[in-house]
Amino acid sequence: MDAAVRDDNPLGSYLKDRRARLDAAALGYAGPRRRTPGLRREEVAQRAHISATWYTWLEQGRGGAPSSEVLERIARALMLTEVEREHLFLLGLGRPPEPRYQAGAAVSPNLQRVLDAMPATPAFVKTLTWDLVAWNRAAAAVFGYDEAQPEQRNILRRIFLDPHSRAAQPDWESVARLVVSVFRADAARAGLSANAGGLIRELRARSPEFDAFWQEDQEVRAFGEGVKQLRHPVAGLLALAYASFAVDGRPELSMIVYNPATETDADKVRALVAALPEVIR
Template sequence: MTNRIGMPQERDNRHHDRTNNLLGTYLKDRRIRLDPAAFGFPVGRRRTPGLRREEVAQRSNISATWYTWLEQGRGGAPSADVLNRIAGALMLTDVEREHLFLLGLGRPPEVRYKATEGVTPRLQRLLDALEVSPALIRTATWDVVAWNRAAAAVLTDYGALPPGQRNILRLIFGSPRVRDAQYDWETVARFVVGSFRADAARAGAVSEVAELVDELCKLSPEFASLWRDNDVNVHGEGVKRLRHPLLGPIALEYSAFAVDGRPDLSMVVYNPATSGDAELIRSLVVSQPVPSKD
């Protein structure tokens, strides 16, 4: 039996299976890249490179038959638990694990929040290149972990604060200076709480912010009331107006960006809204000493 272009039908079906079984193809590709000796398996005489299917199954604590079916595109969709076990067995990176879930379940895995310890030098150089645009990197719990000179001059000198106090929520609700700088503090505070709630949930950091939320509820009845409202926002972009103690009224257009490969981090850039605002910020930045980033 042949198909319309004269190819034997059996061969055509095998080709169709290979091109449509993306999960099985990916699993096999990752499996054959691993060194059996590194996992304590005997090398001996092997017909193919990498781990055997039964060895991956053993490391995943699933049956060899079930794993074989996955590579062959049989048996239906695997569970998230099975995919997590296989990801561990194959020593997949975070991005490889995400790809595995997209192939197997059509969605990324649940986010695993990882507390950050800082940013790369390259990311810091990017911030520093923005001479008149205050810019910062914040975590999903809204701790500021990196900033540039313009941010220190216009927003807050984060280097002068203890690391534990470099939190935007603590500053909005606990710093009279930051509160007085806002033209409409109530609107800003509501927006910040809603964006913070959404960011923490998106990054899987709800349990990590519980202590901070409890602290702020005790510190500020206004925060407690806003938190009970359960509103959520997307930071996105907009205009921020400030009463700066040295510059007077200034307007900044802000945009928030995800840091690729770092779901725990966001970069926020505040561009001067007018050339006059830019010149005011430039004069302030050059007149002040280089701030500490310890």
């Protein structure tokens, strides 16, 4: 019978399980006659600032689909992790929640080790507003990230405001248009006004091309896969096959990997890395 209930109402089963795992005493709800672990339904409702009746209906599979705002409140009330929050939205609405933008997001040591395990493959991690938060030595050798000042460690500023970066792109306009269309989608995820608005205003004021591309159309694209041509001042022309990967549990981050397209390109990257001075980041 319990299995049937779980299959018929997975959202209710998940909510009941999560509230049962909370420490009522630590949250100030300890008292006599608590015969079951965790929080009571009315206590979760109180923490979420919703009615106890509505929360009870959710656990019972009644009352229709909840709103995203209600699920956000419940996620906070139940102290869910990002993975648990995503699971809650998938059960309740059939889709993941909008990612939470974290300014200055840092990567874990494990993720940095993943980057460093690719010695001849430039790779980096960026935020939804295209700030660089981690990269490997190959990316430093090819793109010069170690030498960049903190304010220059933003891909959009480099493409639209840095003449050296622009000169390194054989087909700058195509690259710039792609970047704007991908950033448009990321900016919406990040929170256009609250988190990306300042960067957008800066770029529109300082780059006529960005301003024109931003206003020209409303196309949005995924970063996807492709081959990037790059003019390096030492290695000459490089061909790099790129792909974008989501960072599990960190929806505000993505990893971009540039794999040398040919063995000749790989040899060039290895030579650049070998010539790179040791820098402690």
